[in-house]
Amino acid sequence: MKIRESWMSRLFDIMNVTGMIVLIIVMVYPMVYVFSASISNHAMVASGQVLLWPKAVTLAAYERLVFNPDLWISYWNTIRYTVVHTALTLVATSAMAYPLGKKWLPGRRAILLMAAFTMLFSGGLIPTFLIVQKLGLLNSIWAIVLPTLISTWHLFIMRTFFEALPEELEDAGTIDGCGSFQVLLRIVLPLSLPVMATIGLFTAVGQWNAFFDALIYLNDRSMYPLQIMLRNILIAGTNVQGEGDLSHLETLKYAMIMIATLPILCVYPFIQKYFVQGTMIGGIKG
Known part of the structure; x- marks a missing residue:
């Protein structure tokens, strides 16, 4: 009825x-x-x-950008910064989140409290810059990658996901002779693709759109990412070819936005299924 x-x-x-x-x-x-x-x-x-x-x-604006060598140098810098930062972030975050998800870890609560403390308080820009300078990281890829390698928010998300995995699977791996690292690599991480893909996408998007760190830590123009070039056109009003004629600046701005935005938009459809899978897992276990 x-x-x-x-x-x-x-x-x-x-x-x-x-x-x-x-x-x-x-x-x-x-x-x-x-x-x-x-x-x-x-x-x-x-x-x-x-x-x-x-x-x-x-297509005059796109022609002027495509034939500008600075665009491709910036593109390559952005790609390598994003790939290296995302890969190292996933490795470091999972390596820290996995033991923090185990109740047997000595000092677990103290470590979690110290990690949570960094979400509320930080040293600020000047101490961070001085640390990067003293470590000799200025004008290198590591000045962009290392200071923001681990996000506390992402760490807690991944730790919560690891805690929700059945312990019986890890016990079975241990019985078969796997150590803690092998359990993480062969059992936990393959089951954690949804959270890894989600955090990886957030990290990649954040790094792709980042420009402030490069503005602070990089002085060599050959190291500049794509967003610095975009900023120079949008805010500073700098002609990409270094000429005095700025008559095409308006269309150059919009063409540069499309060139800088399109690649990261194309990544999302390949990651979307992991978002859906992660939501379903959370709904079932919640």
Whole structure:
């Protein structure tokens, strides 16, 4: 027998769908506008004639960027910073989170309290810079990677995930002769792909979009990541070719935003299934 929906339920569905449609429009419109502006005539963009669809389509802005060698140097720097930082973050965070998820670890509570302390208090920018300087890390990839290697928030998320895994699986591995490192590598990590992929994506997106650390620790222009180049165009108003003509600066801004944003957007569809799997596991065990 079919149950009739109440008018309140229908009203809720209508409001929910309407709200989601508005949210989608709010999120999609900026990307559509930026893409349209990047391939439109610079005069029309500067005068505000481009609102949604491109006008007088041209790829001049992309041509000027593609043939600029600084773009590819910055791209390579950003890629290697992101890959190295993400890989080392996953290794270091999992290596710290796994023992902290075990109640038999001596001093476990004290270590967790000290880790939580760093979420509320930090030394600040100047002490951090002095440490990086004294260690001789300035103008190197390690100045970008090491200071933010472990996020306390990600550490607690991964520790909680490890705690939720069945202990019987680890006991079976121990009986088969596996040590703690082998249990982590062969049993725990393969079962932890959802949380590893999630934290890896958050770390990669954060590093891909980061520019402040590079602005502080790097003086060599050949070490600059892509976001520094984007900042110079958007904020400083610097022409990418170093010329005095800034007539195409508006379209260059939008073209640079698209070039800097598109690669990291393409990564998400490959990680999405792990988000769904992680949500299902949390729902079942919660």
